[in-house]
Amino acid sequence: MTMIASHIVVSGEAGTAPPEPLNSILDLARWAPSGDNTQPWRFEIINENRFAVHGFDTRSECVYDLDGHGSQLSLGAMLETIAIASTAYGREADIQRRSDSPEQNPVFDVLLRPAPAIAADPLAASIQTRSVQRRPLSMRALTREEKRALEAAVKPDFTVLWLEGWPAKWAAARLMFANAKLRLTMREAYEVHRRIIDWGKRFSEDKIPDQSFGLDPLTLMLMRWVMASWNRVKFFNTFLAGTLSPRIQLDWVPSLACGAHFALLADRVPETLMDYVEAGRRVQRFWLTADHLRLQLQPEMTPLIFARYLREERHFTQQEEILKAASPLAARLGSLLGEGLERAVFIARIGAGPRAQSRSVRLPLQKLEQQVNSQPGSENRVK
Numbered sequence: 001m002t003m004i005a006s007h008i009v010v011s012g013e014a015g016t017a018p019p020e021p022l023n024s025i026l027d028l029a030r031w032a033p034s035g036d037n038t039q040p041w042r043f044e045i046i047n048e049n050r051f052a053v054h055g056f057d058t059r060s061e062c063v064y065d066l067d068g069h070g071s072q073l074s075l076g077a078m079l080e081t082i083a084i085a086s087t088a089y090g091r092e093a094d095i096q097r098r099s100d101s102p103e104q105n106p107v108f109d110v111l112l113r114p115a116p117a118i119a120a121d122p123l124a125a126s127i128q129t130r131s132v133q134r135r136p137l138s139m140r141a142l143t144r145e146e147k148r149a150l151e152a153a154v155k156p157d158f159t160v161l162w163l164e165g166w167p168a169k170w171a172a173a174r175l176m177f178a179n180a181k182l183r184l185t186m187r188e189a190y191e192v193h194r195r196i197i198d199w200g201k202r203f204s205e206d207k208i209p210d211q212s213f214g215l216d217p218l219t220l221m222l223m224r225w226v227m228a229s230w231n232r233v234k235f236f237n238t239f240l241a242g243t244l245s246p247r248i249q250l251d252w253v254p255s256l257a258c259g260a261h262f263a264l265l266a267d268r269v270p271e272t273l274m275d276y277v278e279a280g281r282r283v284q285r286f287w288l289t290a291d292h293l294r295l296q297l298q299p300e301m302t303p304l305i306f307a308r309y310l311r312e313e314r315h316f317t318q319q320e321e322i323l324k325a326a327s328p329l330a331a332r333l334g335s336l337l338g339e340g341l342e343r344a345v346f347i348a349r350i351g352a353g354p355r356a357q358s359r360s361v362r363l364p365l366q367k368l369e370q371q372v373n374s375q376p377g378s379e380n381r382v383k
């Protein structure tokens, strides 16, 4: 579709809110989750029923956004949120990828069709309340009904591999604990963390507030001081076992204090942008269903990402010792997921517990609207 020149750019009119219900639908859509809260989307409003989503990815600056897949999952989550939110306003969202849009800046054209008979999706009520919970959760196992509802949320073409019971949780905790050492001692990861942590904050519009990590105040203070420079990080890690306390609090305890870990598996190995976008849509249905059931969730994506780097023999760090240490961890993840490893699109822990008190919030809609022809990922990107 190439219809950009004739678009009426409502967003260009300073201070004018988009027409309803488009304004309310976009206002909800922005609450979709994204890796590191990057919100890799901008909206171009065309008329009262049409808009375009301009996506971007962060692969060039974020070691976790391998081939842009993290951003593509996030975009999928956001498109699913548009579809769900639309039903609450008697609309059906027709979403098409613009065929000539590049992989790193994909564009999706959305038409909101009036559908007076459409039933409002009950998941719409969870769009704003769903949030990542990084603190310890209840250790009670998920009930059969909960698991059934979550499995139904990702059907068809996707299944859930549950890692439940003490042996599996123990194995996951060991993996996450060891994996955290890589994250916390790797220069490339340090650069990302430095950029995306909002220190001293309970809420953050475009980053992750430090209070959402669940660290005790002393460890948090120390981490903030240490992370001000790479030399401090190196010194602390080398001489003072600097990663120990954060790893216990960020990874070891939460990995055990949950109901289960799980992997979302695609029926076939995902390859294309649209495979990851579709996976992201299912991730969001799963996560919203969890919120609806009052279950909390925290993604645990880095072992999966590092394992793929290694499988494809791609060096993700200059530090040889980290590459060496990553290899046995990839094998450990392989033994947890079995033949599902290459089909896994999302890994997380889940359990009953209160919603997070500290969380990422979102950029206001005005900042997410863009003019025609401006490039998301350049001057419009907020980092």
Ligand SMILES: Cc1cc2nc3c(=O)[nH]c(=O)nc-3n(C[C@H](O)[C@H](O)[C@H](O)COP(=O)(O)O)c2cc1C
Binding pocket: 031, 032, 033, 034, 035, 036, 037, 070, 071, 073, 074, 077, 130, 131, 132, 134, 207, 208, 298, 299, 300, 301, 302, 359, 360, 361
């Ligand atoms: C694809 C993807 C990967 C993510 N990976 C992680 C992760 O490895 N660890 C984590 O704590 N949160 C992870 N998150 C959660 C995001 O940081 C979170 O969704 C974002 O900061 C927005 O916050 P909210 O979900 O509370 O609204 C991930 C989210 C997405 C969509």
